[in-house]
Amino acid sequence: MIVGLTGGIGSGKSTVLQMFKKLGAVIYIADDEAKNLMNTDEELQLEIIKLLGKQAYISKKLNKKYIASKVFNDTTLLQKLNALVHPKVQEHFKNFANKHLNDIIIYEAAILFESGSNSFCDYIITVVADENVRINRLLKRDMLTKEQIKQRIQNQMDDEFKILHSNFVLKNHELVHTKEQVKTIYDLLLKLK
Numbered sequence: 225m226i227v228g229l230t231g232g233i234g235s236g237k238s239t240v241l242q243m244f245k246k247l248g249a250v251i252y253i254a255d256d257e258a259k260n261l262m263n264t265d266e267e268l269q270l271e272i273i274k275l276l277g278k279q280a281y282i283s284k285k286l287n288k289k290y291i292a293s294k295v296f297n298d299t300t301l302l303q304k305l306n307a308l309v310h311p312k313v314q315e316h317f318k319n320f321a322n323k324h325l326n327d328i329i330i331y332e333a334a335i336l337f338e339s340g341s342n343s344f345c346d347y348i349i350t351v352v353a354d355e356n357v358r359i360n361r362l363l364k365r366d367m368l369t370k371e372q373i374k375q376r377i378q379n380q381m382d383d384e385f386k387i388l389h390s391n392f393v394l395k396n397h398e399l400v401h402t403k404e405q406v407k408t409i410y411d412l413l414l415k416l417k
Contacts, residue, residue, distance in 0.1 A: 225327075225328045225329065225346050225347070225413065225416070225417050226321060226329050226331055226344060226345050226346050227249075227328060227329065227330050227331065227345060227346065227347045227348070227349060227413060228331050228333065228336045228341060228342055228345035228347070228348040228349065229241060229244075229330050229331065229332040229333070229336075229348075229349050229351065230332075230333055230334065230335075230336035230337065230348065230349070230350055230351070230386055230390075231334070231350055231351030231352060231353075231383075231386070231396075232334070232352075232353075232358060232377060232380050232383060233334060233358065233362065233373070233376050233377060233380060234353065234357075234358030234359065234361045234362040234365075234373070234377075235351045235352055235353045235358055235396060236351055236353055236361070236396035236402070237332055237334065237351050238253075238332070239396070239399075239402070240349075240351050240394060240396060240402065240406060241253070241330060241332045243402070243403055243406040244330045244406060244410060245330075247406070247407065247410045248328070248410075249327070249328045249329070249330045249410065250324045250327040250328065250329045250330070251329070251330045251332065252317055252320055252321075252329060252330070252331050252332065253332050254313055254317070254331065254332060254333035254334075254336075254339075254341065255332075255333065255334060257313055257316055257317070258309050258310075258312075258313050259286060259288075261309070261312050261313060261316060262286050262309060263284075263285060263286050265312060268308060268309065268312055269281065269284075271308045272291075272305070272308060275301070275304055275305060275308065276290075276291060276294055276295075276301070276305070291305070296372075296375055296376060296379060297375075299379065302379065306335070306338070306339060310339040310340070310341070313339075313341075314339075314340075314341060314344075317331065317341075317344075328410075328413055328414070328417065331345060334380065335380065335381070336348065336386075337381055337385065337386060337389065338380075338381055342389065347391040347392065347413065347416070348389065348390040348391050348392070349390060349391070349392040349393075349394055349409060350383065350386040350387055350390040350392070350393050350394070351394045351396050352383050352387070352393060352394070352395055352396065353395070353396045353397060354397070355377065357397060358373075358377070359373050359374070359377075392409050394406065394409065
């Protein structure tokens with residue numbers, strides 16, 4: 225069973241994902257795998273350099289700061305980069321999923337719908353949190369300004385679309401309640417398996 229887990233930046237997807245892992249789910253973090261593939265897949269590296277220039281890599285390692293400065297200011301460029309990376313991630317995930325046929329796999333992706341990855345999910349969970357809560361979390365976690373955070377939030381699909389197309393919506397405001405929601409959803413997924 226493949227369960228997509230998504231939500232906007234700062235919604236707490238990673239925290240929720242770890243809660244599912246503790247309950248026994250197998251996890252796949254699409255963003256981490258994308259970065260790994262961008263650093264190791266030579267064909268993908270050449271395509272990224274063609275798209276963004278040689279500065280996209282420093283000493284054969286992804287120059288995340290440079291790439292972020294380019295794509296978060298240009299939605300067309302971001303879409304082109306995603307069009308290069310997402311097919312590679314989906315191919316990698318298919319191989320991963322084939323090794324875990326009897327497990328509940330939580331496929332975590334910030335842009336689950338935008339990448340089309342929702343198409344191979346049996347169920348979808350969207351994690352939501354108030355924008356001010358998200359901004360405060362990101363100010364503590366990342367070295368970003370409030371303006372940079374708001375820009376990244378604006379570059380992502382709004383929660384309303386995700387909620388409408390999800391089987392479960394998890395409100396992540398207080399950890400105690402979040403844990404309870406994760407346990408309830410996981411128990412239900414076990415029954416649906």
